Amino acid sequence: MLRLLIHGGFFSESDQTHEVxxxxxxxxxxxxxxxxxxxxxxSAEETVVFAVSLLEDDPLFNAGIxxxxxxxGKIRMSASLMNGENQKFSGVINIExxxxxxxxxxxxxxxxxxxxxxxxxxxxxxxxxxxxxxxEIPQRRKEYEEKLKNGGKGTVGCVALDxxxxxxxxxxxxxxxxxxxxxxxxxxxVAGNYANSFCxxxxxxxGEDIVSNATATKIVTRVTDGMSIENxxxxxxxxxxxxxxxxxxxxxxRNGNVFHQDSHPKMVFASFDGERMEVFE
Ligand code: ASP
Numbered sequence: 001m002l003r004l005l006i007h008g009g010f011f012s013e014s015d016q017t018h019e020v021x022x023x024x025x026x027x028x029x030x031x032x033x034x035x036x037x038x039x040x041x042x043s044a045e046e047t048v049v050f051a052v053s054l055l056e057d058d059p060l061f062n063a064g065i066x067x068x069x070x071x072x073g074k075i076r077m078s079a080s081l082m083n084g085e086n087q088k089f090s091g092v093i094n095i096e097x098x099x100x101x102x103x104x105x106x107x108x109x110x111x112x113x114x115x116x117x118x119x120x121x122x123x124x125x126x127x128x129x130x131x132x133x134x135x136e137i138p139q140r141r142k143e144y145e146e147k148l149k150n151g152g153k154g155t156v157g158c159v160a161l162d163x164x165x166x167x168x169x170x171x172x173x174x175x176x177x178x179x180x181x182x183x184x185x186x187x188x189x190v191a192g193n194y195a196n197s198f199c200x201x202x203x204x205x206x207g208e209d210i211v212s213n214a215t216a217t218k219i220v221t222r223v224t225d226g227m228s229i230e231n232x233x234x235x236x237x238x239x240x241x242x243x244x245x246x247x248x249x250x251x252x253x254r255n256g257n258v259f260h261q262d263s264h265p266k267m268v269f270a271s272f273d274g275e276r277m278e279v280f281e
Pocket of ligand 1: 207
């Protein structure tokens with residue numbers, strides 16, 4: 001039983017056109033199908049990295065190419081990976097000028113030190129063969145110059161259950177846009193990306209709310225303690241409501257149950273099990 005869910009942040013009817021919506025739906029469908037094919041012969045960990053790399057390469061989403069620009073005009077990206085089976089977490093925080101931050105997180109899995117920030121993350125990436133690459137696109141520069149903050153929530157993520165029953169989660173972001181230099185996103189923390197042998201969850205939304213709510217960690221812990229994935233999401237999102245939090249999450253448990261929820265319409269997501277494709281509308 002293979003399962004795969006991906007997300008690409010949020011879609012806003014008021015800020016984005018119908019064409020953008022259709023483009024995002026089509027891209028998610030294609031990436032979900034390709035990643036599902038990949039999952040047939042690879043582990044959950046390998047697959048979530050594969051899927052998130054494809055999402056990072058698509059300028060429609062706010063991760064990798066097409067990332068948001070921060071208040072000083074620079075792009076700093078964050079990404080993390082968690083293997084549910086061996087409980088290893090790796091991540092990069094505020095890395096500059098690499099094409100695929102999630103690939104750097106993947107290489108970091110072999111180190112004792114597994115979360116690197118800022119300049120150190122970039123030095124490590126360079127030492128490990130990652131070339132200098134600008135992920136800026138003209139649209140983001142235009143938004144930055146106009147000081148528009150719309151369309152900011154567009155983190156990408158993937159959760160997967162592989163043929164050996166193993167789970168993994170990966171998440172990658174360009175951040176909120178216009179943030180104070182040094183701000184840390186939830187995406188490379190266990191609040192935004194968490195997995196164990198029971199459940200895997202990836203989040204998008206306002207990082208500060210996701211950290212306050214410890215969203216991914218709570219959902220996974222609840223499933224581990226015996227709650228259904230559906231009830232675990234619902235309880236965690238009801239707690240998020242108490243702080244008027246803005247978030248969305250995708251999850252899969254070890255029995256192949258998948259679930260997704262958002263606090264505000266509409267999270268951009270797709271879910272594929274080899275037969276049934278579900279895409280946000
Ligand atoms: N969670 C990301 C952050 O706060 C933003 C997003 O999901 O789009 O950096």
